[in-house]
Amino acid sequence: MTARRTALTLLPLAAALLLAACSSDNIGHGWSGDARYGTGPDKTKPYPQSEPVDIRGVGGSAIRYEHPTKRGNREYNVFGRHYQVWNGCDSYIETGVASWYGPGFNGRSTSNGEIYNQKGYSAAHKNLPLPSYLKVTNLNNGKAVIVRVNDRGPFHGSRIIDLSEGAARHINMVGAGTAKVKIEYLKVGPGGEVLNASGAAHRASAAVAAA
DSSP states (O other), rough: OOHHHHHTSSSSOOOOOOOOOOTTTTTTSSSEEEESSSSSSSSSSSOOOOOOOOOOTTTOOOOOOOOOOOOOOSOOEETTTEEEEOOOOOOOOOEEEEEEETTTTTTTTTSSOOOOOSSSEEEEEESSSSEEEEEEETTTOOOEEEEEEEEEEOSSSSSSSSEEHHHHHHTTTTTTTTTEEEEEEEEOOTTTTEEEEEOEEEEGGGOOOOO
16 A cells, blocks of 8 residues: 555646545446546546535534635546546535545645645545545444545545545544445535535535544
């Protein structure tokens, strides 16, 4: 895992925003007809959300509107596999296995050029534009956290997301190392409102975590 992430962060990546989509709780990622849905290599597609995301009372990263960074949003190759960035994302849901990464990467550069803080609420994803925001729910205990995606990965097996230690601890999956999760894309408007949240549009302040 360490070698894989190190290899990826050395790659120059760059720019844009996307239409993401994934699956209902029992679709996960995989094939649907002729099109492959879910995070992964080759020409994957995001599976669209069918209902608003409930972020009421969910802690984690503070949400704000951000333009795509100049690094981290190009198509890229890792260990002989080609990955596309879902530029233009506005809807995405997926279930699968999450892992987390910490001390070995703390202080290193992420794929969009930021410095990784293992105690923060961030995540790595193979296809989402950088940065993006997600609600991540641990399906084993119902605990949820909001994360800001600023890195690429994980590249181990079929895992769909790599959480920072802070985010993993928030949903009680540090000890286990992995957990089955549901991830839901948060579409943030220019004013900071979460456009696809349940009920009226929720502003960023509705999902600010305790330090």
